[in-house]
Amino acid sequence: MKQLMIGNEAIARGAFEAGATVATAYPGTPSTEIVTNFADFEGVYAQWAPNEKVAMEVGAGASIGGARTLVAMKHVGINVAADPLYTFAYTGVNGGMVIISADDPGMHSSQNEQDNRGYGRFAKLLVIEPSDSQEALDFTRQAFDLSEQFDTPVMLRITTRLAHSQTMVEKGEPQTPVLKEYKKNAPKYVMLPGYARGRHVEVEKHFEALREYVETSPLNRIEWGDRKIGIITSGIPYQYVKEVMGDISVLKLGIVNPLPRKMIEEFAAGVERLIIVEELEPVIEEQVRSWGIKVEGKERFTLLGEYSPEYLEQQLKGAVPPVGFGLEKEIPARPPLLCAGCPHRGVFHTLRRMKLKVAGDIGCYTLGALSPLEGMDTCICMGASIGTAMGLEKARGEEFAAKTVAVIGDSTFVHSGITPLIDVVYNQGTSTVMILDNDTTAMTGHQDHPATGVNIRKQPTNKLDIEALVRAIGVKNVRVVDPLKLDELETALKEELARREPSVIIAKRPCVLLEKVVVTNPIMVDPELCTGCKSCIRVGCTGISFNDEEKKAEINAGCIACGLCEQVCTFDAIKPVEV
Amino acid sequence: MMQDKITNVLIVGVGGQGTLLTSRIIAQVAVQMGYDVKVSEIHGMAQRGGSVVSQVRYGTKIYSPIIKKGDADIILGFEKIETARWLDYLKPDGMVIINNERVNPLPVMSGKAKYPDNIHEKIAAILPQTVIVNATEIATDIGNVKAANVALVGLLSAAVGIPAEEVEKAITDIVPRKALEVNLQAFREGRNRYRMAG
Ligand SMILES: Cc1ncc(C[n+]2csc(CCOP(=O)(O)OP(=O)(O)O)c2C)c(N)n1
Numbered sequence: 001m002k003q004l005m006i007g008n009e010a011i012a013r014g015a016f017e018a019g020a021t022v023a024t025a026y027p028g029t030p031s032t033e034i035v036t037n038f039a040d041f042e043g044v045y046a047q048w049a050p051n052e053k054v055a056m057e058v059g060a061g062a063s064i065g066g067a068r069t070l071v072a073m074k075h076v077g078i079n080v081a082a083d084p085l086y087t088f089a090y091t092g093v094n095g096g097m098v099i100i101s102a103d104d105p106g107m108h109s110s111q112n113e114q115d116n117r118g119y120g121r122f123a124k125l126l127v128i129e130p131s132d133s134q135e136a137l138d139f140t141r142q143a144f145d146l147s148e149q150f151d152t153p154v155m156l157r158i159t160t161r162l163a164h165s166q167t168m169v170e171k172g173e174p175q176t177p178v179l180k181e182y183k184k185n186a187p188k189y190v191m192l193p194g195y196a197r198g199r200h201v202e203v204e205k206h207f208e209a210l211r212e213y214v215e216t217s218p219l220n221r222i223e224w225g226d227r228k229i230g231i232i233t234s235g236i237p238y239q240y241v242k243e244v245m246g247d248i249s250v251l252k253l254g255i256v257n258p259l260p261r262k263m264i265e266e267f268a269a270g271v272e273r274l275i276i277v278e279e280l281e282p283v284i285e286e287q288v289r290s291w292g293i294k295v296e297g298k299e300r301f302t303l304l305g306e307y308s309p310e311y312l313e314q315q316l317k318g319a320v321p322p323v324g325f326g327l328e329k330e331i332p333a334r335p336p337l338l339c340a341g342c343p344h345r346g347v348f349h350t351l352r353r354m355k356l357k358v359a360g361d362i363g364c365y366t367l368g369a370l371s372p373l374e375g376m377d378t379c380i381c382m383g384a385s386i387g388t389a390m391g392l393e394k395a396r397g398e399e400f401a402a403k404t405v406a407v408i409g410d411s412t413f414v415h416s417g418i419t420p421l422i423d424v425v426y427n428q429g430t431s432t433v434m435i436l437d438n439d440t441t442a443m444t445g446h447q448d449h450p451a452t453g454v455n456i457r458k459q460p461t462n463k464l465d466i467e468a469l470v471r472a473i474g475v476k477n478v479r480v481v482d483p484l485k486l487d488e489l490e491t492a493l494k495e496e497l498a499r500r501e502p503s504v505i506i507a508k509r510p511c512v513l514l515e516k517v518v519v520t521n522p523i524m525v526d527p528e529l530c531t532g533c534k535s536c537i538r539v540g541c542t543g544i545s546f547n548d549e550e551k552k553a554e555i556n557a558g559c560i561a562c563g564l565c566e567q568v569c570t571f572d573a574i575k576p577v578e579v
Numbered sequence: 580m581m582q583d584k585i586t587n588v589l590i591v592g593v594g595g596q597g598t599l600l601t602s603r604i605i606a607q608v609a610v611q612m613g614y615d616v617k618v619s620e621i622h623g624m625a626q627r628g629g630s631v632v633s634q635v636r637y638g639t640k641i642y643s644p645i646i647k648k649g650d651a652d653i654i655l656g657f658e659k660i661e662t663a664r665w666l667d668y669l670k671p672d673g674m675v676i677i678n679n680e681r682v683n684p685l686p687v688m689s690g691k692a693k694y695p696d697n698i699h700e701k702i703a704a705i706l707p708q709t710v711i712v713n714a715t716e717i718a719t720d721i722g723n724v725k726a727a728n729v730a731l732v733g734l735l736s737a738a739v740g741i742p743a744e745e746v747e748k749a750i751t752d753i754v755p756r757k758a759l760e761v762n763l764q765a766f767r768e769g770r771n772r773y774r775m776a777g
Binding site (some may be wrong): 002003004108132160161164165166167168236239243244246271287308309311313322325326327328330331332333334335336337338364367371372387534537538540542544546548566 | 590593594598606607610615616617618619620621626628629630642643644645647648649650660661663664666667669671682683685686688689690691692693694695698700702705706
């Protein structure tokens with residue numbers, strides 16, 4: 001019986017069917033559901049690692065230890081894991097290893113749209129790209145065999161559209177997991193220069209063998225049709241091509257690194273016009289051009305964003321975009337926002353009020369950068385806030401640092417905020433760092449992490465004590481505040497910013513979505529006292545809105561009575577509902 | 580009753596309104612009926628109160644998981660301005676079901692933007708095949724506000740012409756036991772409303 005599955009669930013299933021017994025990941029949209037689904041199978045080990053580098057290293061160990069291993073992350077996670085990845089490509093595997101790179105063309109929920117097929121080329125990895133959930137399952141399963149056959153980690157590159165689209169899947173029979181023998185083999189697994197030189201020779205040999213394999217692999221196929229146009233494509237764009245182009249010829253690549261040169265040459269010779277359809281970078285196109293084959297590619301298609309069937313129809317067939325109904329002009333935007341009662345709101349309200357410079361980081365709290373809070377100056381990647389604040393200080397001096405804070409979430413701090421904090425202490429910075437500890441990784445859907453004391457299966461485990469850790473690093477000024485107690489927060493900030501020493505303020509309050517909130521102390525706006533000054537509205541909460549006719553604020557059904565707007569109102573107009 | 584034709588359904592709303600359950604039910608029914616089915620949903624930032632969209636496509640063979648602009652047979656809008664926001668995805672002769680519900684986006688709450696007046700009526704004026712319904716009211720009358728999305732399944736399933744028994748089967752599979760009766764009632768009332776509107 002076929003059933004609907006998102007791509008991510010199908011990948012987890014494929015790994016399970018291949019007999020994988022270890023899976024490790026750090027959450028990140030659109031990859032998160034891969035390992036949460038895998039964790040639901042019996043008899044396997046799954047974990048959240050503190051970051052992607054650790055996930056990759058645990059994966060390497062598990063593979064060397066003989067288990068088939070799945071490692072999953074979003075595209076930017078591969079940057080974090082790149083160091084072990086590049087060299088693990090040299091050592092090769094024992095138990096097969098498949099690394100999922102979940103790319104995000106269109107940046108539905110990412111800070112960049114890098115094309116990780118590039119990693120495959122640089123690290124000489126076999127890169128496989130499925131086009132629907134069935135292929136996600138089947139290709140994952142085959143990827144484990146190929147990993148062992150060619151002694152290389154395999155990258156399965158997917159995109160958001162595949163990860164989160166449900167398509168029909170027929171499950172297979174799981175094979176019994178095999179734990180391969182563990183043998184000490186220093187020349188293979190100890191990457192000293194002397195040994196690594198030997199392994200580089202092996203990498204090139206394997207890669208040559210792969211070049212041959214891909215010419216006949218069932219993962220690549222030519223679908224001959226009308227030969228006036230031939231399109232080379234892969235992944236989700238393959239579906240768009242089939243949707244809009246009818247009976248043309250298509251070379252569908254299931255393996256995007258290495259490319260099957262002979263197959264492509266044969267295809268090129270068999271069609272009048274050769275076009276390459278690939279989202280983001282011209283990875284296939286540049287290689288094909290380098291072989292002296294005439295192709296059309298990025299001169300016709302954008303390097304930006306996610307493609308769509310209508311975009312391909314316009315670029316390939318000159319279709320005219322539909323005129324539409326012309327209503328969108330009057331529609332106000334609906335930006336994503338912090339939830340009513342979110343503890344982060346207190347922080348950004350205060351930072352803005354105090355007119356501080358904010359070196360920000362990635363998480364729900366990045367929404368504090370948007371209107372009306374607008375409380376962030378920089379945000380680059382996970383963990384960057386503390387180093388950025390340090391750099392600002394070293395460029396502009398301590399006066400500037402006295403008006404600057406670094407803001408970082410708890411999951412992000414554990415991920416990559418610890419080493420930059422060590423840098424601040426070591427190199428005698430004076431940064432004030434706020435760790436927004438909401439006891440979860442909220443942005444990606446509430447995964448646990450080392451400081452929540454709960455594992456991926458929701459079982460209790462050792463809990464990282466952030467406060468003790470920060471002290472151990474050498475930060476002497478550490479305090480814990482409630483981010484929704486504005487006076488407390490402001491005092492803490494003033495005092496810590498005034499110090500010519502590093503400080504950490506831990507703003508501690510659980511994410512409002514963690515537990516169902518029952519409002520026991522509802523509040524209201526007293527219309528007699530409300531002057532319509534809108535200072536409460538400027539905290540940007542969905543629980544309070546402005547009534548344009550009455551020119552007064554009013555509490556609405558979204559309110560959870562967190563108390564923030566009450567503290568902001570200078571006219572005492574917001575108060576408990578009298579019973 | 581397999582048809583060669585592909586049916587494209589766009590379900591739009593605001594994060595938290597229950598659009599996901601609706602698309603799940605519709606997709607499940609299409610699977611039961613032996614169609615090829617694809618559903619596309621983007622998670623992520625949209626969950627934080629942003630606009631959400633589910634695309635459901637079914638037919639004998641489906642390639643793209645997303646619907647071309649101007650190619651949706653039907654748009655089911657859980658919220659008025661969200662319906663308008665996605666309207667250009669509709670075929671010129673497509674159908675719109677609008678839940679008469681207003682969820683103010685932040686720029687409106689803070690008084691920086693205006694919520695357009697009577698947007699649902701404007702849509703109805705452009706598109707003769709528009710059904711306006713108050714699903715929250717239907718669900719409240721039945722005794723559980725949360726069943727509003729299943730009431731909308733009633734209207735949607737009638738509009739695309741899938742038999743009630745198939746949908747009831749899917750609802751029974753998907754909805755938790757203790758909420759089943761209310762949801763089935765909401766579904767039937769939704770079906771009814773469609774008939775009355777048609
Ligand atoms: C290298 C990398 N991995 C993963 C992500 C996805 N991601 C964005 S923010 C975030 C963590 C957010 O958690 P936290 O810092 O606790 O903040 P919260 O959302 O809970 O406020 C994750 C996993 C990313 N952007 N970059």
